[in-house]
Amino acid sequence: MTETIVIAELNKNGVHPSTAELITAAQALGAQPTLIVPCVDASVADAVTGWNGIKGIVAAKSGAFEHYDAAGWASALDAVMPQGTIVTGASPQSKDLAARIAAKRNLPVVQDAISIDGTNVTSPVYSGKAMQTVSLSGAAVVSVRSNVFPPTSADGQASVSVVDTSGDVATSVQEFMARASTRLDVAEANIIISGGRGMGAPENFSHLEAIADTIGAAVGASRAAVDTWEAIPHSMQVGQTGKTVNPNLYIAVGISGAIQHLAGMRSSKYIVAINKDADAPIFQHADYGIVATWEEALPVLGSSLKAMME
Amino acid sequence: MPNIVVLVKQVPDTNAKIVVQGDAVDLSAVKMVMSPYDEFAVETALLHREAAGGTVTAVTVGGAAAEKILKDAKAIGVDQIVRIDSSDAMDSNALQTVLAQAMATMGAEIVYCGKAAADTGAGSTGPGLAERLGWASVSNIIGADFNGGVSVISPSDGGNARLNVTLPAVISCDKGNFKVRKPNVKGIMQAKRASVEVHSIEAPASTVTVVNQSLPPAKPAGKSYEGGAAAAEVAQLLRDEANVL
Numbered sequence: 001m002t003e004t005i006v007i008a009e010l011n012k013n014g015v016h017p018s019t020a021e022l023i024t025a026a027q028a029l030g031a032q033p034t035l036i037v038p039c040v041d042a043s044v045a046d047a048v049t050g051w052n053g054i055k056g057i058v059a060a061k062s063g064a065f066e067h068y069d070a071a072g073w074a075s076a077l078d079a080v081m082p083q084g085t086i087v088t089g090a091s092p093q094s095k096d097l098a099a100r101i102a103a104k105r106n107l108p109v110v111q112d113a114i115s116i117d118g119t120n121v122t123s124p125v126y127s128g129k130a131m132q133t134v135s136l137s138g139a140a141v142v143s144v145r146s147n148v149f150p151p152t153s154a155d156g157q158a159s160v161s162v163v164d165t166s167g168d169v170a171t172s173v174q175e176f177m178a179r180a181s182t183r184l185d186v187a188e189a190n191i192i193i194s195g196g197r198g199m200g201a202p203e204n205f206s207h208l209e210a211i212a213d214t215i216g217a218a219v220g221a222s223r224a225a226v227d228t229w230e231a232i233p234h235s236m237q238v239g240q241t242g243k244t245v246n247p248n249l250y251i252a253v254g255i256s257g258a259i260q261h262l263a264g265m266r267s268s269k270y271i272v273a274i275n276k277d278a279d280a281p282i283f284q285h286a287d288y289g290i291v292a293t294w295e296e297a298l299p300v301l302g303s304s305l306k307a308m309m310e
Numbered sequence: 311m312p313n314i315v316v317l318v319k320q321v322p323d324t325n326a327k328i329v330v331q332g333d334a335v336d337l338s339a340v341k342m343v344m345s346p347y348d349e350f351a352v353e354t355a356l357l358h359r360e361a362a363g364g365t366v367t368a369v370t371v372g373g374a375a376a377e378k379i380l381k382d383a384k385a386i387g388v389d390q391i392v393r394i395d396s397s398d399a400m401d402s403n404a405l406q407t408v409l410a411q412a413m414a415t416m417g418a419e420i421v422y423c424g425k426a427a428a429d430t431g432a433g434s435t436g437p438g439l440a441e442r443l444g445w446a447s448v449s450n451i452i453g454a455d456f457n458g459g460v461s462v463i464s465p466s467d468g469g470n471a472r473l474n475v476t477l478p479a480v481i482s483c484d485k486g487n488f489k490v491r492k493p494n495v496k497g498i499m500q501a502k503r504a505s506v507e508v509h510s511i512e513a514p515a516s517t518v519t520v521v522n523q524s525l526p527p528a529k530p531a532g533k534s535y536e537g538g539a540a541a542a543e544v545a546q547l548l549r550d551e552a553n554v555l
């Protein structure tokens with residue numbers, strides 16, 4: 001059985017909880033994985049020693065992990081990883097790293113896995129309009145979408161070894177531009193509420209923000225909304241030429257459901273659509289469809305959610 | 311004066327309906343176009359040339375039918391168009407090995423490509439090619455300027471960062487904060503006359519092979535409601551049935 005390695009998905013507090021799903025994915029590919037935690041301060045690895053099904057944890061410690069640089073991270077990680085099949089998350093940064101590490105080891109890379117059966121790996125292709133299963137005949141790097149594999153349980157006991165490493169960083173940050181908004185980004189959120197041109201005016205997005213604040217969601221938008229209103233930035237756009245998202249819950253408000261919008265969100269676990277047109281294509285993809293104007297539906301949704309969250 | 315390369319790939323029009331015959335996608339009736347993000351890569355390459363001089367060469371790996379998108383790139387203003395002949399499906403390892411060899415032969419100093427091809431959705435080619443060449447890479451840039459060196463804007467740590475990029479480098483392009491130019495009549499005439507340089511490069515064997523393509527499982531019909539008051543019931547179901555709150 002091939003050795004498997006999981007590279008931890010990170011957030012600002014250390015190891016992202018979705019890493020527990022990567023452990024399950026790695027087990028489906030072969031063996032109990034070694035978990036590699038890229039870090040500046042090795043203590044972040046202590047938070048995950050309870051995860052079940054890990055062979056061991058390597059805290060790969062380097063100043064190179066302060067800021068993301070593909071070349072620097074790939075070299076720093078390559079130096080401390082055993083050979084075998086490598087599993088990463090499928091955030092934009094992790095897919096980039098996956099490709100870079102694969103090339104470093106002359107391995108193929110398969111991105112966005114949503115199902116794994118031995119050496120068969122399935123990913124969406126053609127913007128989710130089809131599914132493709134490939135067969136791996138050797139080691140590979142596989143990035144895995146979040147919210148599809150169950151997380152490993154937390155009743156294990158793994159030990160951490162700290163290894164110092166270094167990488168040659170190839171880019172330099174000239175200026176960091178913090179996001180104008182402090183709101184959660186759609187790419188990082190587990191719940192997204194998005195507005196389309198049907199919201200009528202950019203000010204009306206405040207109704208979406210209020211609900212987002214109640215349930216810890218990010219606010220997204222269709223391209224028509226982004227193109228029509230300057231106040232709605234492209235960073236909020238979901239779809240073919242925006243972000244691909246895979247949340248547990250996606251609420252589409254005043255969005256028709258054009259194929260390019262679906263391309264970015266159709267794999268969401270649950271989809272709610274609010275649209276005044278009963279024939280809007282979005283309803284064919286909704287688990288819960290409400291034919292109503294947002295003016296009618298959002299106040300009810302907002303107050304019900306608020307009552308539930310209290 | 312930099313030797314600039316832009317990678318372009320032919321993919322189905324994103325409006326096209328994808329059909330499956332047997333266990334494979336059938337593209338025979340589908341209109342093929344340049345992958346949408348590659349249009350931003352072409353535009354960025356042309357902006358680079360306008361600021362720094364040099365030449366822009368558009369390169370695709372594919373069959374003869376893919377020459378149409380090279381002509382499209384020519385019509386917008388690239389200098390040379392090159393096709394690396396391939397008919398077999400290549401895994402990322404094979405494709406990047408071929409591209410790395412081509413970039414070395416051509417003496418490329420900077421390569422622009424799309425953030426992800428519209429068919430694979432992978433985003434592997436840019437960073438993988440850079441690693442094989444031992445170059446820097448920056449992915450998913452949304453803007454660039456060329457005053458002096460190459461400086462790009464890319465998403466980073468929940469915001470955006472302006473990065474100085476040391477050449478040689480591979481840069482993958484997201485939708486930019488600029489408009490992509492359209493071909494004019496002169497460009498279209500030039501593209502008609504332009505000849506495509508064709509190379510063949512031996513690819514290593516692929517170890518990832520496609521076993522099956524299928525349509526996504528049809529989603530069971532959802533519940534539908536009339537009128538805004540139903541939002542209260544939906545909120546309950548999100549908690550009690552879907553368990554997502």
Ligand SMILES: Cc1cc2nc3c(=O)[nH]c(=O)nc-3n(C[C@H](O)[C@H](O)[C@H](O)COP(=O)(O)OP(=O)(O)OC[C@H]3O[C@@H](n4cnc5c(N)ncnc54)[C@H](O)[C@@H]3O)c2cc1C
Pocket residue numbers: 195196197198199221222223224225237238239240241242243253254255256257258259260261264274275276277280292293294295324346
């Ligand atoms: C190459 C390419 C790439 C693209 N990339 C993207 C992309 O990344 N993301 C994307 O979203 N689109 C993308 N598009 C655009 C896409 O085709 C659609 O034009 C866009 O998604 C439409 O946005 P919309 O649904 O908000 O607007 P519309 O199509 O105008 O729909 C508005 C909807 O709101 C409803 N409505 C109106 N008033 C109300 C009300 N008061 N209450 C409730 N509902 C109301 C209407 O019934 C309608 O269904 C792309 C297109 C192309 C060609």
Ligand SMILES: Nc1ncnc2c1ncn2[C@@H]1O[C@H](COP(=O)(O)O)[C@@H](O)[C@H]1O
Pocket residue numbers: 317318319345347348351369370371372405422423424425426427428430431432433434435436
């Ligand atoms: N066969 C190809 N020929 C030329 N460029 C390609 C090819 N495949 C991928 N690319 C480039 O790499 C980008 C990312 O592709 P991918 O890694 O498949 O998502 C594309 O947008 C193109 O710019």
